[in-house]
Amino acid sequence: MRERSPFNRCVECEETITQPICGECLAVRMKNMVGEYDTKLAKDIAGLNVEGETKCIFCGEGMGLCAHCFSKDIYEYLAEKNIKIAKEFLSRFDFDLRRVFI
Numbered sequence: 001m002r003e004r005s006p007f008n009r010c011v012e013c014e015e016t017i018t019q020p021i022c023g024e025c026l027a028v029r030m031k032n033m034v035g036e037y038d039t040k041l042a043k044d045i046a047g048l049n050v051e052g053e054t055k056c057i058f059c060g061e062g063m064g065l066c067a068h069c070f071s072k073d074i075y076e077y078l079a080e081k082n083i084k085i086a087k088e089f090l091s092r093f094d095f096d097l098r099r100v101f102i
């Protein structure tokens with residue numbers, strides 16, 4: 001059997017997943033937001049889903065990576081490419097990211 005994240009915890013930060021939105025569903029929303037500014041950059045955002053016990057509120061898939069960790073990865077990528085878009089991203093997808101970056 002494959003390893004799964006136990007007790008609804010995130011595989012990366014090990015915090016309990018409190019905002020159950022999976023990496024695939026988040027990526028769709030992030031692509032839309034970034035696409036308003038830069039369609040080329042939006043294409044680079046890829047969904048990522050890790051299996052887990054928590055069910056995504058949008059698609060119902062099991063997920064094991066929390067919204068905070070997923071958006072942190074995307075933010076870091078955006079910050080390298082375009083800091084203006086990265087800042088806008090933070091204001092829209094603030095899953096406790098400001099605690100880390102500001």
Ligand SMILES: [Zn+2]
Nearest residue numbers: 010013066069
């Ligand atoms: Zn996490």
Ligand SMILES: [Zn+2]
Nearest residue numbers: 022025056059
């Ligand atoms: Zn989902």
